Amino acid sequence: MRLAHTEGDDDGSPEGPLQAFPVSLVPLGNNIFLSEPNALSAAHSGSASASECPPPSLIILCTWLGGATTRRVVKYVEGYREAFPEATIVLVRTVFADISARSFAAVRSRLRPARDAIVKALQPPPPTTTTQTTESGSASRVIPQALLHMFSHGGCNTAIQLARSISDVAGTLLCDHLRQIVFDCCPGDTSFDKAFDAACLSLPPTSSAPIRALGTAAVFGAVATITALQRAGFMSSVSEMRRELNEPALFGCAARRLYLFSRADRMVGPSDVRSHAQLAREAGCEVGLVLFSEAPHCTLITENAAKYWRAIQDCWIGESLPQLDGESKL
Numbered sequence: 272m273r274l275a276h277t278e279g280d281d282d283g284s285p286e287g288p289l290q291a292f293p294v295s296l297v298p299l300g301n302n303i304f305l306s307e308p309n310a311l312s313a314a315h316s317g318s319a320s321a322s323e324c325p326p327p328s329l330i331i332l333c334t335w336l337g338g339a340t341t342r343r344v345v346k347y348v349e350g351y352r353e354a355f356p357e358a359t360i361v362l363v364r365t366v367f368a369d370i371s372a373r374s375f376a377a378v379r380s381r382l383r384p385a386r387d388a389i390v391k392a393l394q395p396p397p398p399t400t401t402t403q404t405t406e407s408g409s410a411s412r413v414i415p416q417a418l419l420h421m422f423s424h425g426g427c428n429t430a431i432q433l434a435r436s437i438s439d440v441a442g443t444l445l446c447d448h449l450r451q452i453v454f455d456c457c458p459g460d461t462s463f464d465k466a467f468d469a470a471c472l473s474l475p476p477t478s479s480a481p482i483r484a485l486g487t488a489a490v491f492g493a494v495a496t497i498t499a500l501q502r503a504g505f506m507s508s509v510s511e512m513r514r515e516l517n518e519p520a521l522f523g524c525a526a527r528r529l530y531l532f533s534r535a536d537r538m539v540g541p542s543d544v545r546s547h548a549q550l551a552r553e554a555g556c557e558v559g560l561v562l563f564s565e566a567p568h569c570t571l572i573t574e575n576a577a578k579y580w581r582a583i584q585d586c587w588i589g590e591s592l593p594q595l596d597g598e599s600k601l
Contacts, residue, residue, distance in 0.1 A: 296348065297359035298349065299382035302364035306348055308357050324588040326355045327450065328415035329392040331385075332362045333433070335456070335569045336425030346572065347420075354584050357416075359392040361385055363427030365434070379436040381443045382429070386436045393417065393448050397413040417445070418587065419526075422569050427457050427512055434521045446523030451587050453527055454530045458513050458547050517551050524555040529586045531579065534561040545595075559592030 296304045309593045330351050334344055344364065363385050380385075421430040433443045448575055451489055514519060532544040541562065552558045561582045566574035582593060 273319075279544075295346075296362070299388060299472050302307045303382070303388075304362040304364075306352065306360040306362070308359065319420060321532045324547055325413075325416065327358045327418040327587065329389060329417040329448070330355065330358045331389060331417060331419045331430070331433070333358065333419075333421045333426035333429040334362070334364045335423035336365045346366075350477065350572070350580055351420075354580060355418075357589075359388075359496070361388050361392070362438070363429050365429050371542075375432060375435075378432045379439075382433055382436055382521075389417075389433070389445070390437060393443070404496040415448055417448045418451045418453070418583075419449055419522075420455060421457060422455040422565055423457050424459065424509065426455070427516060431512065431521065432506075435566055438520070444520070444523075446521060447518070448574050449523060449526035450527045451583075452522060452528050453583060453586075454516075454528065454532075454544070454547075455571065456532055456539050456544075458509070458516060458543065459549065460509065460543045491560065512551075513547055516547070517554055519554070521566060525587050526559045527559070527592065529582060529592070531557045531563070531582065533566040533568075533571060533574070535565050536568045538568045557592055559586055560595050561593050564596050 280448065283300070296306050299305050332344075332347060344362065348360055348362060363382065395415065413535065419430060421427050437443065437445045528548070530544050530548045532539065532541055534541055545560065546558055548558045559582070561578070563571050563574050563578075566572075572579045586592060
């Protein structure tokens with residue numbers, strides 16, 4: 272179905288009728304959507320060999336700020352539905368208010384429908400399928416596993432607030448279920464210029480130069496204010512966000528981490544991604560890195576979709592994690 276044109280659709284006007292998609296997206300709240308597997312997919316999952324790596328029970332997509340239009344976002348939902356047809360997908364689109372005007376409490380309130388859907392998807396399956404026989408003949412309980420994919424700083428912020436909300440309210444930890452985390456064009460640094468460029472993506476395209484100029488000036492003022500508040504300690508900074516992404520209580524160290532990034536990204540530099548990956552490695556995480564050459568920010572699949580999806584799938588099934596250009600370490 273077509274995504275509702277709500278806050279966060281940053282093109283300023285409806286996109287027009289979309290073609291039918293091989294996925295069904297159900298709106299759960301403001302910029303929050305759910306895609307559930309069909310009966311055929313569920314049957315396929317139940318008949319999978321015990322020797323195969325079980326597919327993810329849940330995929331969480333936290334999109335980037337600005338530019339995450341319906342057409343662009345649906346491509347990722349479609350890609351994951353094709354790769355893992357048995358998974359439940361929760362999609363959360365990030366909006367500018369989440370990092371500029373809303374408190375963390377307000378952000379978590381907006382995310383409540385996503386949190387509830389995630390907690391439901393992570394419940395153990397019915398008793399008839401919750402046990403598997405081990406080599407010793409005893410039964411082991413199957414724990415639903417999740418894949419978390421965050422795009423840019425907007426997606427990182429959303430993922431952090433989701434993880435905190437789940438632990439605060441649901442009495443469980445997201446990290447207990449995470450098998451894989453995909454860092455897509457993130458995290459970057461504290462540069463004002465890069466933050467400003469990223470925020471400008473949220474402006475609706477327009478042919479009117481005066482309107483565009485007014486919008487750019489407003490974004491400049493907002494980013495300047497946010498930067499000042501961060502430096503004064505009144506708001507969480509990018510440095511704090513980078514630290515939280517490696518916080519064991521939030522995302523743990525058991526999940527395999529896959530960093531996807533580009534040399535041509537003007538908003539998140541490769542060196543910033545690599546330094547964060549190195550800190551994760553030092554903390555005990557399994558880390559893989561895949562570098563693209565020409566793709567702008569959060570458009571990696573436009574350069575090489577096969578390379579993009581192969582890296583994600585190989586990481587999930589336990590293949591050796593890729594490094595940069597054959598390098599054995601960062």
